[in-house]
Amino acid sequence: MVRSSSMLRQAAQSLLRTPHPALLLSSAVRSALTPSTKAPLVALESTIITHGLPYPLNLEVAQELEQTIIDHGAVPATIALLDGKPLVGLDQPQLERLAQCAIDQTKNEAIKASRRDIAHVLAKGKGTVGGTTVSGTMVLAHMAGIKIFATGGIGGVHRGAESTMDVSADLTELGRTPVAVFCSGPKSILDIPRTLEVLETHGVSVTTFNSTGEFPAFYTSNSGLYVPYAGTDAQAAASIFVNHQLGLESGQVFANPIPSEWNEVGARIQQSVEQAVRESVEQGIAKRGKEVTPWLLKRLAELIPESKKSNRALVVNNAKKAAQVAVELHHIEK
Numbered sequence: 153m154v155r156s157s158s159m160l161r162q163a164a165q166s167l168l169r170t171p172h173p174a175l176l177l178s179s180a181v182r183s184a185l186t187p188s189t190k191a192p193l194v195a196l197e198s199t200i201i202t203h204g205l206p207y208p209l210n211l212e213v214a215q216e217l218e219q220t221i222i223d224h225g226a227v228p229a230t231i232a233l234l235d236g237k238p239l240v241g242l243d244q245p246q247l248e249r250l251a252q253c254a255i256d257q258t259k260n261e262a263i264k265a266s267r268r269d270i271a272h273v274l275a276k277g278k279g280t281v282g283g284t285t286v287s288g289t290m291v292l293a294h295m296a297g298i299k300i301f302a303t304g305g306i307g308g309v310h311r312g313a314e315s316t317m318d319v320s321a322d323l324t325e326l327g328r329t330p331v332a333v334f335c336s337g338p339k340s341i342l343d344i345p346r347t348l349e350v351l352e353t354h355g356v357s358v359t360t361f362n363s364t365g366e367f368p369a370f371y372t373s374n375s376g377l378y379v380p381y382a383g384t385d386a387q388a389a390a391s392i393f394v395n396h397q398l399g400l401e402s403g404q405v406f407a408n409p410i411p412s413e414w415n416e417v418g419a420r421i422q423q424s425v426e427q428a429v430r431e432s433v434e435q436g437i438a439k440r441g442k443e444v445t446p447w448l449l450k451r452l453a454e455l456i457p458e459s460k461k462s463n464r465a466l467v468v469n470n471a472k473k474a475a476q477v478a479v480e481l482h483h484i485e486k
């Protein structure tokens with residue numbers, strides 16, 4: 153049954169909430185959240201800046217993501233923990249400060265912050281930089297009342313998780329927090345079939361923008377795995393989003409495949425994934441908790457330098473898609 157637009161509007165409006173008073177909102181974000189000056193919003197994470205990409209590419213990408221969202225009619229809200237405060241919407245000096253933490257990854261003072269880290273990083277107060285992961289960003293976006301979030305890749309079930317139990321907090325967060333995450337799937341350094349299983353266990357709604365229903369594998373548009381629901385366009389995605397939120401408190405994944413011109417590079421990256429994962433096991437990295445993902449990303453970038461360009465292309469593409477859906481949602485809410 154197709155819901156009437158008034159039902160959709162009512163549902164969308166019931167999702168509006170007042171931002172939690174402890175959050176420090178930028179003036180652009182505050183205005184976009186204020187009923188009289190409401191505007192579509194897209195949250196962005198900051199672990200990609202502090203731990204995901206090298207300097208100065210991380211800063212360039214952070215700025216390009218914000219500009220892409222603005223160009224498509226929405227307001228960007230990069231989320232981070234700075235000097236003991238949860239920030240939603242950053243200015244240029246703050247983005248620069250996050251980015252500079254990655255100048256020398258061996259001396260990175262930024263703390264990679266998922267849900268479990270937030271209170272600790274805030275308690276450290278002045279001088280502390282926390283880059284929020286997908287999990288940490290979803291928590292704070294939800295507290296602010298932001299429903300749409302764009303990133304590169306979500307965390308997932310690590311290979312060998314049957315012995316290490318290394319399953320990203322992103323997956324449980326997606327099960328409990330009603331925010332829609334636009335990504336290009338989990339990286340193939342992870343175990344994608346098991347990641348999809350865990351998403352299903354936690355009741356996460358998964359939509360792929362691949363018309364065949366094929367789930368993307370980050371660096372390539374193909375994983376060989378299919379999900380039951382394919383999105384067609386931004387309007388369809390906004391409708392799936394609103395219908396999901398009618399009372400289901402869980403999150404959503406909108407998986408947007410990397411543009412096909414990157415598939416050739418992606419196939420080469422794929423061949424290096426096995427090597428990077430093997431090395432992480434041999435060197436004992438695979439048992440080092442939250443260090444695992446940044447280590448694998450860095451190793452992959454060393455083995456195939458173009459992987460950084462692929463990463464940039466896909467995350468910008470996700471920001472664009474997220475902004476388009478945020479704009480659609482804004483029309484529904486009006």
Ligand code: PSU
Pocket residue numbers: 197199200203204205284285286287304305306307308319320321322339441442443444445449
């Ligand atoms: N995937 C990427 N780049 C990243 C990450 C994931 O392609 O930078 C980051 C995201 O912030 C994600 C986090 O939430 O890694 C997951 O880390 P872990 O596997 O430790 O949960």
Ligand code: MN
Pocket residue numbers: 318319320321441442444
């Ligand atoms: Mn982990």
